[in-house]
Amino acid sequence: PFDVLVVGAGPAGSAAAIYSARKGIRTGVIAERLGGQVMDTMAIENFISVPYTEGPKLVAASEAHMKEYDIDIMTGFMAKSIERENDLIKLTLSNGAQLVTKAMILATGARWRLMNVPGENEYRNKGVAFCPHCDGPLFKGKPIAVIGGGNSGIEAAIDLAGISSHVTVLEFSDTLRADKVLQDKANSLSNITIIKNAQTTEVLGDGKKVTGLKYTDRTNNESKELSVDGIFVQIGLLPNTEWLKDSIELNRMGEIVTDNHQATSMPGVYAAGDATDVPYKQIIISMGEGAKASLGAFDYLIRQK
Numbered sequence: 001p002f003d004v005l006v007v008g009a010g011p012a013g014s015a016a017a018i019y020s021a022r023k024g025i026r027t028g029v030i031a032e033r034l035g036g037q038v039m040d041t042m043a044i045e046n047f048i049s050v051p052y053t054e055g056p057k058l059v060a061a062s063e064a065h066m067k068e069y070d071i072d073i074m075t076g077f078m079a080k081s082i083e084r085e086n087d088l089i090k091l092t093l094s095n096g097a098q099l100v101t102k103a104m105i106l107a108t109g110a111r112w113r114l115m116n117v118p119g120e121n122e123y124r125n126k127g128v129a130f131c132p133h134c135d136g137p138l139f140k141g142k143p144i145a146v147i148g149g150g151n152s153g154i155e156a157a158i159d160l161a162g163i164s165s166h167v168t169v170l171e172f173s174d175t176l177r178a179d180k181v182l183q184d185k186a187n188s189l190s191n192i193t194i195i196k197n198a199q200t201t202e203v204l205g206d207g208k209k210v211t212g213l214k215y216t217d218r219t220n221n222e223s224k225e226l227s228v229d230g231i232f233v234q235i236g237l238l239p240n241t242e243w244l245k246d247s248i249e250l251n252r253m254g255e256i257v258t259d260n261h262q263a264t265s266m267p268g269v270y271a272a273g274d275a276t277d278v279p280y281k282q283i284i285i286s287m288g289e290g291a292k293a294s295l296g297a298f299d300y301l302i303r304q305k
């Protein structure tokens with residue numbers, strides 16, 4: 001068996017694998033694809049000590065770092081379920097194969113819920129954005145839209161109102177789901193406009209970047225256009241944890257519940273990154289949490305018979 005088997009090879013999984021391998025224990029990584037969400041990221045300007053990099057570059061550097069150690073990296077595999085058997089943890093893959101390990105680190109990340117409208121995919125990273133902390137500064141002094149009036153949408157609007165010239169929030173239903181304090185704050189800012197009953201139907205662009213969007217006013221079915229340079233989609237972040245719902249405690253949002261050593265509800269199983277209940281989903285945070293999960297798993301291992 002492995003000493004530590006890491007599921008996922010994004011920032012959290014890569015950090016966890018390197019920390020484990022550096023303890024001289026038998027370490028494996030299994031993932032659908034190396035790099036995770038970072039592979040889909042263009043400019044990264046908040047990875048401290050590296051003022052500017054790009055997703056694929058950071059992934060290549062993480063891969064090279066992992067390869068400095070004796071880590072068994074297995075990509076192209078989907079994990080399907082886990083169970084504890086005596087003192088070991090058994091991972092079953094979607095192809096039916098099974099792997100056995102003494103401790104495990106879950107780092108399967110998350111994915112943004114998409115609007116599924118024309119133009120959204122085409123203009124991803126060209127005006128369509130998902131992370132205000134990451135991409136907000138790219139729209140300095142420009143008008144933008146935020147899709148979604150939940151907590152993350154209204155938080156994004158307040159955040160972006162300090163950078164962009166104007167923020168229009170489009171909410172599908174007739175009420176905002178965000179906490180009242182956030183709504184009050186947003187209403188107090190002169191450069192935020194909130195439009196309810198607005199169903200976004202298309203992302204508009206000039207072939208190179210976003211120029212606006214189309215939405216339907218659901219009160220009268222009228223189609224309207226809005227000129228913006230950026231569109232922040234804030235309609236939910238879905239953790240890749242569906243496969244764990246029968247084995248590991250998840251919260252209401254489907255995130256893996258962890259303690260401050262990154263331990264989950266199953267003994268010997270630790271978790272890190274966007275798949276967990278950690279507040280704030282970022283590369284640097286996922287790497288830190290991956291390191292913590294690995295040290296947590298090591299502490300667990302040295303206490304076993």
Ligand code: FAD
Binds near residue numbers: 011030045047272274
């Ligand atoms: P992920 O990166 O999601 O990696 C998950 C890993 O698990 C992948 O290897 C995946 O293949 C694997 N996996 C998932 N399910 C399974 C399964 N069932 N079986 C096997 N493997 C599985 N953050 C910043 O700090 N700065 C930025 O500038 C920035 N820009 C971003 C731009 C975009 C477009 C996006 C989408 C995100 C951005 N983020 C940014 C957020 C950042 O990418 C995430 O916080 C970070 O990647 C989370 O790391 P993770 O390792 O937890 O998960």
